[in-house]
Structure formats: structure tokens, C-alpha cells
Amino acid sequence: MSRTPLTGAIATPHADATRSAERAFARGGNAIDAALAAAATLSVVYPHNVSIGGDLIALVRDPSGRTRCVNASGPAASAVDRAAMREAHGEVLPYRGIDTVTVPGAVRGWEVLRRMGGQLGWEEIFTDAVAAARDGVPVSRSLAAAFREEEAAIGFDAGFRDTFLAQGLPVKGDALVQPVLAQTLEAIRDGGAAALYDGELTAGFVDGLARLGSRIGAADLLLFHPEVVEPLTTSFGSYRVLTSPPNTHGFVLLRVLGELERQGIADPLGADFGRMMERFFAANLVRDELLADPRVTSGDVTELLTGDATAHGDEPVLPGFRRPRGDTVGIAASDSSGWSVSLIQSVYHAFGAAVVEPSTGILLHNRGTGFSLDPASPNALAPGKRPLHTLMPVMVDDASGLRFVSATMGGQGQPQIHAQTLLRAMAGATAREAVSAPRAIVGPQRDGDTPSDIYVEGNLAAPARASLEATRLHIIETPDADELVGHANLVIVGADGGLDAGSDPRSDGAASVRGYAG
Known part of the structure; x- marks a missing residue:
């Protein structure tokens, strides 16, 4: 048959x-x-x-x-x-x-x-x-x-x-x-x-x-x-964004997308890029202070999505905790x-x-x-407990069906890479264009970094760079197409069901869309 x-x-x-x-x-x-x-x-x-x-x-x-x-x-x-x-x-x-x-x-x-x-x-x-x-x-x-x-x-x-x-x-x-x-x-x-x-x-x-x-x-x-669980979701314009719930930091992406809408941040990849990255900076502090395994530590995901951190944002690390990086x-x-x-x-x-x-x-x-070794931390090491986790798959759909499948590396910067990639795709970029475009990541990517450090590729568009320079974030120049800002991979599903795929040139990867015979 x-x-x-x-x-x-x-x-x-x-x-x-x-x-x-x-x-x-x-x-x-x-x-x-x-x-x-x-x-x-x-x-x-x-x-x-x-x-x-x-x-x-x-x-x-x-x-x-x-x-x-x-x-x-x-x-x-x-x-x-x-x-x-x-x-x-x-x-x-x-x-x-x-x-x-x-x-x-x-x-x-x-x-x-x-x-x-x-x-x-x-x-x-x-x-x-x-x-x-x-x-x-x-x-x-x-x-x-x-x-x-x-x-x-x-x-x-x-x-x-x-x-x-x-x-x-x-x-x-x-x-x-x-x-x-x-x-x-x-x-x-x-x-x-x-x-x-x-x-x-x-x-x-x-x-x-x-x-x-x-x-x-x-x-x-x-x-x-x-565990097989329901995704964490939020609406964003005509889209629904789906990601992984705690113990992962998927909430960071949903939190910032919600703030873009509520606060009228209309040009997040251009003149408002700095404002978006400031919100990722603040969301990172919430993650570092509050995120933990919900099976062990009581907590409300609403606090993660809307609450504020009490940590001082210029310190390299919180007591007893090293911020997540990752490969x-x-x-x-x-x-x-x-x-x-x-x-x-x-x-x-x-x-x-x-x-x-x-x-x-x-x-x-x-x-x-x-894990933290501070017993007061929600993320304190304990038997059978899962650590705070940076892995976070993402999909986006709308009333007509699936639109985007997004996957990235980048440690603590994964929510930011997803946001920049998806916002470009939502604006009409092809999958290849969306994953290849210049980007930035705020937060520690190397030992000794502080939360306000932001790695910026040299070919970032002038309006976006100017908006970053107007913030209090500390800009660190990084070469174009640098692995330090992660590898993104994206599949776009068109309104007609057609598929488009893009693999990040910062990696050794490849993308493929092919028909397979019956």
C-alpha cells in the first residue's frame, strides 16, 4: 500500500x-x-x-x-x-x-x-x-x-x-x-x-x-x-504564543511580549529596541530570584509574569546562585x-x-x-528537585492554525532570541532572514558579566543601536554572526499550509523543505 x-x-x-x-x-x-x-x-x-x-x-x-x-x-x-x-x-x-x-x-x-x-x-x-x-x-x-x-x-x-x-x-x-x-x-x-x-x-x-x-x-x-503538561500561553496581537511552563524560563518571553502590547512599544526591532531589551533585563532578574521547580516550591506563575524582582540589578550574581548561561x-x-x-x-x-x-x-x-546553595532561595538544591531550567521550546499559532515553530540555543538569552526571531517573521521575513538577522542579548553570557551587560552584533541596524545607547545597559560589541548570541532555527507555516525553514548561519546547520513520495 x-x-x-x-x-x-x-x-x-x-x-x-x-x-x-x-x-x-x-x-x-x-x-x-x-x-x-x-x-x-x-x-x-x-x-x-x-x-x-x-x-x-x-x-x-x-x-x-x-x-x-x-x-x-x-x-x-x-x-x-x-x-x-x-x-x-x-x-x-x-x-x-x-x-x-x-x-x-x-x-x-x-x-x-x-x-x-x-x-x-x-x-x-x-x-x-x-x-x-x-x-x-x-x-x-x-x-x-x-x-x-x-x-x-x-x-x-x-x-x-x-x-x-x-x-x-x-x-x-x-x-x-x-x-x-x-x-x-x-x-x-x-x-x-x-x-x-x-x-x-x-x-x-x-x-x-x-x-x-x-x-x-x-x-x-x-x-x-x-512530565507531559499543557504549555504556558499568551496572546500577542492576532497570535497565540506557546512555550514551556516552570521549571523553565519560558515565562520570560511571554512576560515581555505582554509588556510590548500593554505599554504600546510599537517598534521593538527598531526605535524601541532598547525599551524591549530593558524589559528583558527586568524579566531576567525575576527569573533569577523567583523561578524554581513548581513540584517542590510553591509559587504562582502570575507572579513570574507580572511581578518585580527585589535583586540589585548591577550585581554580577545573586548570593548562592550563578545565572544560567548554556550550550x-x-x-x-x-x-x-x-x-x-x-x-x-x-x-x-x-x-x-x-x-x-x-x-x-x-x-x-x-x-x-x-541550583542555589542558599537555603532561602526558591531554587535551593534539594533531593528529587529539578533546577531552574533555560530550555524553552516555542510555537505560535493563530485562529487559522500553526504559524511558527521556533527553537534556539543561547542559555539565559533564549527568550530574547525567540522574540527577535519571531518578531521579524511576524513582520514578513522569511525563515532564513529571521534567523540570520543581527541581534543582541542582555544578561550574563560569559563569566564575570553583570545583568546589565548586553552583547550587540556589529551590524545591528542604526535605529536599534541608537535606542540601546539611550538606555543604561552596558553595550559589549561582538562580531557579526557570533555564536555568543545563539543559534536559532525556525519553521514558518504559511496561510496556505506551505512550509519554510531557516537555520542560523552562526551554527554548522542546515534547513530543508522537501516533498517525500507516497
């Missing part, structure tokens, strides 16, 4: 991942399958940004028009001890090392997405990822730059050295081969997510973590299951059958914890460094 012809759109930050998504579409998959195949490949070829040892948060829209949020962010270990952490590290957790590792949620997240409507088996989704890990891939420009920039902060862990530094510091074009990870991916391909969380890989993984000093035990893996991948996928996915996956800082569990070859994220 022939299949119905399908048009599939995909945008990712690495061309190999985009090709994996295209192959998934060609094998009869939909946008879920394409996003999963891309995510699996990215977890091999882009280790400075993503691995299967990290977290995942996604929005999934089905053909009926219903959108759900999959929150696969893992919690702290049930045996974690904040007092012991304070004794070991002082007022704040380190950026890297085994004490920053929380339960990795990504693979369980993949499983949930696939069950929501995927058409392909694991073997078809993992084909390219396994081959990339086993046979090797050339080190990309972005990965090579990350190795150079992070050289002083990585290499303390034997598993990391054996995996990535055995032949010295990799440069662009070198072969990145990960045979142990290939075997792990094969086990997950054959046994599903349970292979890692309650199966073939679990005992070795847990034993390896324990030898490294982790408090994560077998029960933490067994009991972890992602991440964003995948935007949509198809003509009605499935769409915005998938965000991350190791948090570049190379995450910079620790590789030897038996599995899994690079571990450092999402736990987002």
Missing part, C-alpha cells in the same frame, strides 16, 4: 542532523521521527552542546491542533545533601565536575515523544547516530572553537580525556570517533530508553557514576519519568500531515560537566550548577 505524499520541514544547527531528519522523513516518518533522528545525531556530532547525558524539553503539536509540552528535565539525586555540597564548595556550586550532574532526562524524553505519534522504530531513528559514533565524523567549526575556548576548563576527567583528548586538542576536520558511545546507542536502539534507566546499561552506568563520586543511584534512574541545540520540525515539534536538548555549559562515564561513553550535563 502506498503512503500519502508528505512535505517535511526541518532546521537544525548541524548539517548531518538535518540529513538524518530528511532520511527519517524519507523512510515514512513524520516530524516527530525527524526531530528524534536529528537529536540522536546531534548527541554524537555536537558534544559541546548536547549529549544523551543531558535534558530535553519539547513542544509537540498533533494533527488535531493540540500542543503538549514534554518536560524531560531530570532532578537532583534522592541522596543529595545541600549541607555537604556547601561544605565541599562554599557558597556556590562549581561550573563543572560530578557534583553538578543531575539525572539525565533526554533519552526518556525521546521515548515519550515517539509514543506520542512517531512512526518509525528505534532502529531507523538511530541508524545515523550509531554510524557517526562508530565510524567517526569530522570535528565541526563550532566544536573546534569550543575545544579551544574551553581548553583550560576541560580535561580534568579521565573519561573525558580518553573520549575527546586522546590525540590532543581536536581541530576542525579531525575525526571524532566514540566507539563506547556507539555501543550505548546500539543498546538503546535495541532496548529502548529502558536500556539506560532500568536495563542493560543501568548497573554499569550507576557503578561508574558512583566511582566518580555521584550520588545518583539506580532508583533515581528507575523512578524518573518526564544547547534547538530543532524545529513540521510536516504537511499536521505534526510539528520544537525540541530543545542540552548539556548546559560547553561540554556540560566535562565528565564522561566510562562504561557508556556518556558525556554528562552540568544542569545541577543552576
